[in-house]
Amino acid sequence: MEKILEVKDLELSFHTFAGEVKAIRGVDFDLKKGETLAIVGESGSGKSVTTKAIMRLLPENNTEYKNGQILFDGKDILKLSEKEMQKIRGKDISMIFQDPMTSLNPTMTVGKQIMEPILKHQNVSKAEAKKKAIELLQLVGMPKPELRIKQYPHQFSGGQRQRIVIAIALACNPHILIADEPTTALDVTIQAQILELMKSLQKKINTSIIFITHDLGVVANVADRVAVMYGGKIVEIGNVDEIFYNPQHPYTWGLLSSMPSLDAKDEKLYAIPGTPPDLLSPPKGDAFALRSEYAMQIDLEEAPPFFKVSDTHYAATWLLHPDAPTVEPPAIIIERMKRFPGSRYYEAENGGNHQ
């Protein structure tokens, strides 16, 4: 499939009073046309920063892009001028934010807010833009759009506001839609509606989505591929089945183990011990080593490279090195792996007579 976005060895830092925070320490991934890539990881792992870097939305005065490229349409986004960037934002790449209660301007009608990117990027009259805004509201499932466009954000519920934010993001049929935890602030029934909406809209306009979340349930629902981030780096990337049923990195094991499940009634919910690394002085080796019971000496000394698990699945852990000892993942992960053809614990369904 055609690649639409390539992030190559991205490194960036924030200059703060406390010193240089190395927020992103070498991130590589690509995004293919029409797919949904989920980026998961705990708070502070660099998920949001990575995507904001793609749109160049980080504060200019204290952000330093130290290395790497973000290639969109053959151009390096990091080298574009602010003016050129304005032409890309909202037209080719657009974004949905976490909190719909604060991401709309309270003193502007929603109609105006939806029309803004249309008027900005498409050569249309005000009347046409208004028509388009009404269509968009209809598309995201807002009843009575002709009346609603004259209203202000406070006259809508949280779920309705997120629909409006989605309408704004889709106004110019973007190639890439970045959704930064779009359902985190919504209650569960609304979450499901918004996810369904995003999936159906993606099919209609064939856009690629980068979906940031820390909710693995959402990931399983929407993603084609998953990138797991930890300490400013991607530690594992692969198809959604590969990540869920054949995870290789101890951090991914930890994440999956700490996911509550309905069948495990009496078991205590697993929590990853320790705290995320301090990116003011990031650890030398594998950032997760200090919290991992599988850590080896080399994890403390040298950062692991990506090891190939399959053509689509890579993980940055020394456990995959040919010389590494074989370790047993947690029982709950082994249970998962048993269901994945190609994993070393795979058990065929029909009593093991699988060939």
Added chain:
Amino acid sequence: MEELLPYTLFLKLTKLTKNSHFTFRCFVRGIIIGGASMAKYITKRIIYMIITLFLIASFTFFLMKMLPGSPISSAPKLSPEQLAVVEAKYGLDKPLPEQYVQYLGNMLKLDFGVSFQFKGADVTQLIIDRAGPSFQLGMQALVLGTILGIILGMVAALKQNTVWDYGSTLIAIFGLSIPSFVFAAVLQYWVGVKWELLPVALWKDGFASSIMPTIALAIGPLATAARFVRTEMIEVLGSDYIMLAKAKGASRFEIAFKHAFRNALIPLITVLGPLAAALVTGSLVVERIFSIPGIGEQFVKSINMNDFPVIMGTTMFYSILLITIILIVDILYGIIDPRIRLTGGNK
């Protein structure tokens, strides 16, 4: 703050207004929920204004009657007979309830009686004559101060932590810390005396006479507006919807003026209300320095002289002004911030 003396005095006299203002704020909430029309809302507000004014009038009347002394007691020695004649002339010999009813009746006709200190001068006319210059100065200072203050605050916020920002902060600090009479005196000396560009004082050359006092009065609101707008703009510029506007491809200019400006103005309006009232009702010190026949100066003089009709008239005048300004501010809120729009509600 002493230049705001008439205003603070007035506030002391009208603690009641504040409370009743609170009452009708509560009322507003009710109206918003009910989704009544703007006209209905304003009618209601005006009825409440009348009730408030009635309470202020009664309160001031009895307060003054409780004060020791009367306008006549400060006059040179009078025999009891002479005293009785004078009291009868001004109606001061009648029982209190009767005086009160008569007083309220006259007030409805906008007749506040005649001044004791200025012989036979009609109080209503006196206030109109005196309020003119104060009002003109106040309005000019308010408009000049707010506009310049907003510009300064915007520049400071948009060019945060640059020379522009520090410069604007410096001006604001000067404006807040230098009393307006010092500034007035400096202006008089350089612009009036040394360079002879403008008349030094008095109220004789029309607009030219008003320039220097206006500038002296405008410094305060300018500094206040600049500080408020800067703080608010910085906060608004860091909000999620500004990030979303940027993500839509909006330019810096559009972000600042289409998205941030209006939201940053909301808290400014809150401070502008009382500030406007204080400015428009006159500044005693600046009026003194420039020898302007304004209302602030006259009010203080009347209190010293126990000039009941003038005190009452001026109090009522101030009350009407302040209540009107509060009403205007509340309506302005609705225009700027749709969340408190009075006609709103889901249709």
